[in-house]
Amino acid sequence: MxxxxxxxxxxxxxxxxxxxxxxxxxxxxxxxxxxxxRGGWHRSGREKGKQHKLPIESVF
Structure with missing residues (x-):
């Protein structure tokens, strides 16, 4: 549970x-x-804040 x-x-x-x-x-x-x-969050280049692109191998 x-x-x-x-x-x-x-x-x-x-x-x-x-x-x-x-x-x-x-x-x-x-x-x-x-x-x-992997270095933290980075500016996304958009108005909505920060992002980070994770390699697929780190997720699955």
């Missing part, structure tokens, strides 16, 4: 035919650790 009020981030990978191939759920703290290991 999962804790109530716990937030999760879900990454979904589709193939070229839009068929679901993989899905991974992780805690925001895990995602933050992955981003920080």
């Amino acid at each position: 999962f804790a109530r009020g716990t937030a999760w981030v879900v990454f979904v990978l589709f193939d070229e035919d839009r068929t679901l191939t993989e899905m991974r759920r992780m805690r925001p703290s895990t995602l933050l650790r992955l981003v920080n290991e």
Whole structure:
């Protein structure tokens, strides 16, 4: 059973035919650790703040 009020981030990978191939759920703290290991958040070049592009190998 999962804790109530716990937030999760879900990454979904589709193939070229839009068929679901993989899905991974992780805690925001895990995602933050992955981003920080790669230098942190960077300016996105857009009005909506910062972003970080993670290599697919780090997620799946």
